Amino acid sequence: MATLRQNTSVATKHKLSNTLRNWLPILHSSLGDLNEIMAPFVEANPVVEIKSGYEEEFAKKIPKKILSGQVSNSRTQQIEALTIQSRSLYEILDEQIGKPLFPTPLSQKIASFIVENLDENGYYEGDTKSFCGVNAISEDEFERVRLRFAFIEPVGIAAKNLAESFLFQLDNSDISDEAYPFCVEIINSLEDIHEFSSKEHFSEAMRVLSSFKNPPAIEYQEDSAQVVPDLMIFFNDEDEIEIKLNDEYYPIIKIDTNYAVEHEFITQKIKEAKSLVDALDMRRATLYKVGLMIVEYQYEFFVGGQIMPLTLKTLADEFGHNPSTISRAIANKYIACDRGLFAMKEFFTTAIDEDVSNAAIKEFLIGLIKQENRQKPLSDMKLLELIQEKFKVKMVRRTIAKYRKQLNIAGSSERKKLYHLH
Template sequence: MGALRQTQSVESKHKLSNTLRNWLPILHSSLSDLPEAMAPFVEANPVVELKNGYEEDFEKKIPKKIISGAVSNSRTEQIEALTIQSRSLFEILDEQLGAPLFPTPISQKIALFVVENLDENGYYEGDTETFCQTHAIESDTFEKVRQRFAHVEPIGIGAKDLAESFLFQLDNAEISDSAYALALKVINNMQEIHSYSSEERFAEVIHVISTFKNPPNIEYQEDSAQIVPDLMIYFNDDNEIEVKLNDAYYPTINIDANYGVEHDFVKEKIKEAKSLVDALDMRKATLYKVGLMIVEYQYDFFCGGQIMPLTLKTLADEFGHNPSTISRAIANKYIACDRGVLAMKEFFTTAIDDDVSNAAIKEYLISLVKEESHAKPLSDMKLLEKIEAKFKVKMVRRTIAKYRKQLNIAGSSERKKLYQLGG
């Protein structure tokens, strides 16, 4: 009996190693590149036939909950943007840089400058002060013109940060007057979103915010036509969150049973084909489990909140793999949800060094802002100094500014104005 168990163990281990050998390249490839990754295995095996999942329409495979409902138009546009992008974002904006929003030469000049200084997400990051000095324009005039981007399509473009983008979109959303007032508070204080959960209109506010584009140019981002999400995460009709594999978009492996299985060569090829099927199933199971973990740790995000700290090591420990393996596994993988199509890597924090994660730095940054003087808020340079002193790391100011924007924290001058308005 002992010898028999040993033989079974060796056979099982051999089968698993074959599957793993196939699994790694299949796991690491994006869904759109999966047929290409599988091609070497298929070409060397006469009993295998591969049917490409791209032969069917992508939109039909997205759960109706994601592309239907009160915001069906914007969500349908997002799906269409994944399949074909006929006009660039600049072309869309260029058509709007005239009357009625920008009827004068000065307003058109300002509007063009805003468009020319959009970052990769559609946020304005131009040097307003230099532009105004060069063209003898008052900063107040510039800002009034820029605020008209609240009425430019796609809504949210030209905002300075995520909070302002949401405010632009809020002014164009269908929302009750009482919920609108609460939405203003929530958007301006996103890091404390759950402090408003007891408010009467909180559910309506979260529903409306969850429909906003994030980032504002998500429909026009470069290479969006090639993005095919591995997972769909959405709330079903019972208001329960669901994780669904985009398995209908996977290639299908057919094993030809007409070959004579009495030949050793055919037996071996059928065995290899079954290992390939197992590897594809392992990819699905692995990414589905990743999706479940993301929902577990990032549930607040799917309800309209912010992405919480989650390290690759946490995921690696759960799977029993090295973090580098997990990093490659989630590379070029995407999730479709009510808040857009997002890269899986966006749900994870990375390390500044071996002992410090950017999540820890962000948490400390939040605590510094909470405790700062309302009369003299901390500048990014002051925040940088305190963070470097606490964590004994070297960083640059623009990294602090980037983290601040990710956390929806306004700049020091903006925070001072908000403190004054709040009494």
């Protein structure tokens, strides 16, 4: 990687500025989009030639230890081999059509019909009346089942329109109890959203609404596309963890220096080409450093444990950038490891405070349910009390209910009924 010396010379500052200007869009793009991002620059520069990293089969570039799934690691079980194709929306949904949300054959039939009648954006557009007529059920019964989709991933799927999709997502957001009803009001009047700008909680409502997926199936609209990881993390034959950049998949930049360099235009184009090379090197170095931090903070995950608390602010402080810049930097980036293929953003959990992540709380919640008295299951209020006592954090009951629904855990009264059936 080219060293970027910092001094007061105008020429060096200009080079640094050009490199950074190229670096940000290159860093923010996925590995698969690099060629497209650089295309305008290449077309305008006669001294540059790019060889695409896609000209070879990607599978040949994955370490065999990952691809085969035969990872020699006594600390973890052999896990399913890595797939480089993203799962479709329908595969994701099909895995969730079952107990406890859809416990009966009829509810599963309704859920399957709903999934089969999603449009390309993830909205439900089926003929409810005809289905209900054929199956001799009321439309109210059908709707009760459809509304359970508010508790499955991706949140917002199977809503009838944008407003309902946002309401589904609102119940799974981190909005405060005070701002919740105000946000509902905004969602029901989205066309008049600016009329609410002077109201209390408006900034919080906007923060939450801006995080919603619109449309709900946006992440799956190109689910046939190949997912290419930037990093590969695996244990070597010495049982030591290794971080490997997917370097061979990067486009290769060749600079033709046969031109007459004394020509000012050509000299400038060569400088720009070298700046692009520097930007790619900075991208590699940055993502490798991200990988090092992920391994440092999430080591337990790579040996079969849970994802631990790690906020974007921690990473931003390390790099000296704004958290929003880091958020864009890890977007659409993936890590391949012996546990599968994971989006980088999955390693950064939403923190309740500096030391407690919602992932840790959910894990504790699951443990409480497993050990509860089946004759007297724990209520959400009791779960809240135990969690606050364990983690020394302040929460509200609605958050516990939200976590429970995300984990597909029924309410205490429903669990009691289920326990009596077994």
